[in-house]
Amino acid sequence: MKQVYLDYQSAKPVDPRVIEGMSKYLNEAFGNPSALHQVGDVATEALEESRKSIAKFINADEDEIIFTSGATEAINMGIIGYALRNKKKGNQIIMSEIEHISIHNIAKHLERLGFEISKVPVDQYGRINLRKLERRITDQTILITVGMASNEIGTIQPINEIGKLAAEKGIAFHSDAVAAEGLVPIDVKKDNINLMALSSNDIYGPRGLGIMYMQKKYRINPIIIGGGQERGLRSGSEDIPGIVGMKLAAEIMNKEMDKEVKRFKGYRDRMIKQILEEVPDSYLNGHPIERLASNAHFRFDGIEGESILLSFKDLNISVSTGSACTSKTLEPSHTLIATGLLHEEAHGSLQLTTGRFNTDEDIDIVLEAVPKVVSRLRDMSPIYKKK
Amino acid sequence: MKSTKYSEKVLDHFRNPRNVGTLEGDDVAVGKVGNPTCGDIMEVYIRIDGEKITDAKFRTFGCGSAIATTSMTTEMVKGMTLDEAMKLTRQDVAEELDGLPPIKMHCSNLAADALHEAITNFRRGRGEHVDEVEMTSIPEPGCVVGQDEFLNKGVWLGVNDPSEFKDLRTLILHSGDESVELAIDLTEQTDRVILLTPEKTVMTTPELEKRLEESNVKLLTESKLLEIRGEFEVEKVLIFNIDEDEEYELFVDAVVIIE
Numbered sequence: 001m002k003q004v005y006l007d008y009q010s011a012k013p014v015d016p017r018v019i020e021g022m023s024k025y026l027n028e029a030f031g032n033p034s035a036l037h038q039v040g041d042v043a044t045e046a047l048e049e050s051r052k053s054i055a056k057f058i059n060a061d062e063d064e065i066i067f068t069s070g071a072t073e074a075i076n077m078g079i080i081g082y083a084l085r086n087k088k089k090g091n092q093i094i095m096s097e098i099e100h101i102s103i104h105n106i107a108k109h110l111e112r113l114g115f116e117i118s119k120v121p122v123d124q125y126g127r128i129n130l131r132k133l134e135r136r137i138t139d140q141t142i143l144i145t146v147g148m149a150s151n152e153i154g155t156i157q158p159i160n161e162i163g164k165l166a167a168e169k170g171i172a173f174h175s176d177a178v179a180a181e182g183l184v185p186i187d188v189k190k191d192n193i194n195l196m197a198l199s200s201n202d203i204y205g206p207r208g209l210g211i212m213y214m215q216k217k218y219r220i221n222p223i224i225i226g227g228g229q230e231r232g233l234r235s236g237s238e239d240i241p242g243i244v245g246m247k248l249a250a251e252i253m254n255k256e257m258d259k260e261v262k263r264f265k266g267y268r269d270r271m272i273k274q275i276l277e278e279v280p281d282s283y284l285n286g287h288p289i290e291r292l293a294s295n296a297h298f299r300f301d302g303i304e305g306e307s308i309l310l311s312f313k314d315l316n317i318s319v320s321t322g323s324a325c326t327s328k329t330l331e332p333s334h335t336l337i338a339t340g341l342l343h344e345e346a347h348g349s350l351q352l353t354t355g356r357f358n359t360d361e362d363i364d365i366v367l368e369a370v371p372k373v374v375s376r377l378r379d380m381s382p383i384y385k386k387k
Numbered sequence: 388m389k390s391t392k393y394s395e396k397v398l399d400h401f402r403n404p405r406n407v408g409t410l411e412g413d414d415v416a417v418g419k420v421g422n423p424t425c426g427d428i429m430e431v432y433i434r435i436d437g438e439k440i441t442d443a444k445f446r447t448f449g450c451g452s453a454i455a456t457t458s459m460t461t462e463m464v465k466g467m468t469l470d471e472a473m474k475l476t477r478q479d480v481a482e483e484l485d486g487l488p489p490i491k492m493h494c495s496n497l498a499a500d501a502l503h504e505a506i507t508n509f510r511r512g513r514g515e516h517v518d519e520v521e522m523t524s525i526p527e528p529g530c531v532v533g534q535d536e537f538l539n540k541g542v543w544l545g546v547n548d549p550s551e552f553k554d555l556r557t558l559i560l561h562s563g564d565e566s567v568e569l570a571i572d573l574t575e576q577t578d579r580v581i582l583l584t585p586e587k588t589v590m591t592t593p594e595l596e597k598r599l600e601e602s603n604v605k606l607l608t609e610s611k612l613l614e615i616r617g618e619f620e621v622e623k624v625l626i627f628n629i630d631e632d633e634e635y636e637l638f639v640d641a642v643v644i645i646e
Contacts, residue, residue, distance in 0.1 A: 097638075121622045121638060124556055124579055135619050304427070306450035310401060340556040340579060340638040342607070380407045380454065382419070382430045382446040 008355030022245040050247035071199035074212035081220030090140035097338035125287035126155035148180035153286030154295025163192030205249030209242035264293035302384025394485035400455035418505030460498035533615030541621025
């Protein structure tokens, strides 16, 4: 049976062109950029070329890119590093209710360190309310962090307006761009972003690599201390093969994104239209227009997400859900709850995210399966009532 | 162990559940456990001839293990006496399925409880003495924290112009037919209207009941509003689920309390 993968938001395969380009840095050109000999010079050149290329991908300058071991580290560095460096200026940090779980956990950590966290609610489509954000700003606010798009429901935030507001108030603006990268153009200058996290895998590069972008006049305290690599901000010998991989991934993305996004939109709009039409009592989670091209997120009355996921597993289709039964904490998705859903509604959700290697046939297969799976589970559900 | 890493037997019962459905008749007893908040609801139906269970059926809302354990329970109890069935434990059901992931042992393995409830209901109906199960105490209704603080900042004591509720996630406290009618009317302004009542159903006229059922109003029964929360204006509410004895937050933009 054909394997259908519709969970690109959780992991992506590395593009074969990237693997080909990075492989020589695993053995042939294995040097350490800190070494002053010729072997080291080859590595230094690869490192700095990559920095330039990735800077171009987000319209930053090359000395604003710091390589990390992934987006989680970049987010820790950007938020905790900035908070610790600037705690004399104030102790309040504003974030949205639908940030990635890693930022919610960083917020808990910062609260224990004495910072105050204010969370801005979102509307029923998951969009941040700018008026509510502005009202939360005090003379103690040092940082605003709002992700570019939701990794779960795909809602795109009004980043330009938030950046403008932060700049007017003289507050640093951090954005987790992981869910959005490769799907919407990123321009840190135009959007007044001061700190940002990106992951390599989310643009089909190797895992275990990411960057923190930091605008020139901004300062952070490093989280990882050591031999002083990356201007002392992120010590540890650079992962040159990974870095070259991310560079190649960014270059491919620069060239192919427009076309690719158009293709994903076709998949997405087809899935949304057909599922809402064919499955009774089904709803779209997230924003109807301001949403990532790759994201289709549904909920179905009367059934539970893990059952949906298991049913798809038997059909060789990989999908995701916001149901509590699949999470580590047995709590439903905080994102779905923030849009105003009840726990029982959040349980019946299905997340379909497409990517580079999907085909029309994949979409055909999933569209044929969804109504069948939903109706089978509803037939044995005591709480599903046909309207 | 991954939460979805199940034994072959569990997967078999999930894929081909035995005895899905309901039973009817004077010799049938029903037991129901769980709630949609926790993610699992199980109904077990048994047909009883004297002291013997002759048939069993089930319906389940829940994850893979919830479906598999109820299916297995109905298989196991057929032919048992009521006393034997009362001794069947969650552990027995899990063992018969070659085990369950530890995280699923509680909430998704309540089928035995549903079975015991069915038997208890049946025995009580026959007039036999049954040990009373302790009732959860229902707290006395009190004033809602935040009602005055957020008055006109998302809390409404009456509605003159429904269009002011355009696209607002609105929570309405059930207080007579007027509130039911308002809830139905507001669905024309916003697709999120929640009607909250501490009762098991919304008590109203048959005509309104029918309209309510056909509407998009979301009902929150056996629930109480404890607190209204937000910064400067209504942003969320704290709800108490009476049946489950549990509190949780719900994000809303407006709360209507008609006194």
